[in-house]
Amino acid sequence: MARKLIPLLLFSLLLCLPVLGSASTVTTSFFPIHLFASNLLNGIDEITLHSLAQPDTGCLHDYQLSSGDLIALSDSDVFLINGADMESFMDFVFDAFPEMPVVNASEGIALLPSVSGETEYNAHIWLTPANAQQMCRNLADGLIRIFPQYEDRIQANLASYVDSLEALDETLKVGLASLTRRDIVTFHEAFPYFADYYDLSVVAVIALEPDDALSTGELAALVTTIRENNLPPLFTEPQYPSLAADVLARETGAPVYTLDPVVTPPSGELPLDWYQTVMLENLKVLQSALGSDLE
Numbered sequence: 001m002a003r004k005l006i007p008l009l010l011f012s013l014l015l016c017l018p019v020l021g022s023a024s025t026v027t028t029s030f031f032p033i034h035l036f037a038s039n040l041l042n043g044i045d046e047i048t049l050h051s052l053a054q055p056d057t058g059c060l061h062d063y064q065l066s067s068g069d070l071i072a073l074s075d076s077d078v079f080l081i082n083g084a085d086m087e088s089f090m091d092f093v094f095d096a097f098p099e100m101p102v103v104n105a106s107e108g109i110a111l112l113p114s115v116s117g118e119t120e121y122n123a124h125i126w127l128t129p130a131n132a133q134q135m136c137r138n139l140a141d142g143l144i145r146i147f148p149q150y151e152d153r154i155q156a157n158l159a160s161y162v163d164s165l166e167a168l169d170e171t172l173k174v175g176l177a178s179l180t181r182r183d184i185v186t187f188h189e190a191f192p193y194f195a196d197y198y199d200l201s202v203v204a205v206i207a208l209e210p211d212d213a214l215s216t217g218e219l220a221a222l223v224t225t226i227r228e229n230n231l232p233p234l235f236t237e238p239q240y241p242s243l244a245a246d247v248l249a250r251e252t253g254a255p256v257y258t259l260d261p262v263v264t265p266p267s268g269e270l271p272l273d274w275y276q277t278v279m280l281e282n283l284k285v286l287q288s289a290l291g292s293d294l295e
């Protein structure tokens with residue numbers, strides 16, 4: 001009952017708002033989609049790009065829509081999402097904005113199951129350049145449907161971005177082929193697609209969801225797993241505190257490194273090749289953590 005009432009109340013609220021302007025606006029759910037859309041819409045100044053989640057949000061696990069988000073969505077021509085269960089608020093969005101076009105970047109991507117149990121699928125699909133290419137194709141198709149007048153520019157942007165992601169994929173394949181060991185422990189469940197694709201093995205995940213606090217029992221189980229696997233490197237993420245990883249490193253002597261799941265922008269202006277920059281840095285970190293002749 002309450003669930004049905006909230007969208008109605010919101011509608012009444014939105015009807016009272018002044019019209020926010022008629023320029024074209026594309027709203028994205030969070031940073032990876034914002035980064036891909038920035039590349040696809042590069043040079044199209046008539047379209048404003050707006051991201052719901054603030055840059056420091058990281059992944060959208062447990063994200064709650066704010067009233068500002070609802071106002072932004074009500075003023076958008078299209079909403080670009082990751083899909084694959086990243087945006088847990090989509091039922092609400094479909095109820096509140098039944099007319100708004102939504103483009104799901106995960107269409108056609110083979111999804112891995114989530115092991116956290118909170119969602120059906122693991123949402124971190126953007127962490128292979130191959131998936132990123134498919135996501136950009138989906139986003140470009142959706143943008144061209146809404147803005148056919150910019151088709152040529154979007155297609156050209158897509159082609160050059162896909163070429164660059166293809167080259168990145170080759171670099172990663174070569175750079176990761178000759179690692180001395182291939183097992184890793186990651187901070188949250190962000191890297192299964194990457195590990196699958198590049199033949200690494202995630203032997204443990206420290207926190208299934210970034211905000212989970214670990215119990216003593218869970219920490220003890222992780223210590224056992226890490227020792228049994230001969231102290232694989234632990235990878236924290238720049239967006240999240242590394243407290244649990246530090247405890248595990250102290251207990252086991254396993255080394256700690258940082259892997260970046262590309263969910264936050266650098267400070268200042270966003271470089272369009274930020275995805276490539278971060279993934280190449282991740283490659284260097286993995287080579288130094290796991291050992292490599294190519295290092």
Ligand SMILES: [Zn+2]
Pocket residue numbers: 059060061124188189190
């Ligand atoms: Zn995540």
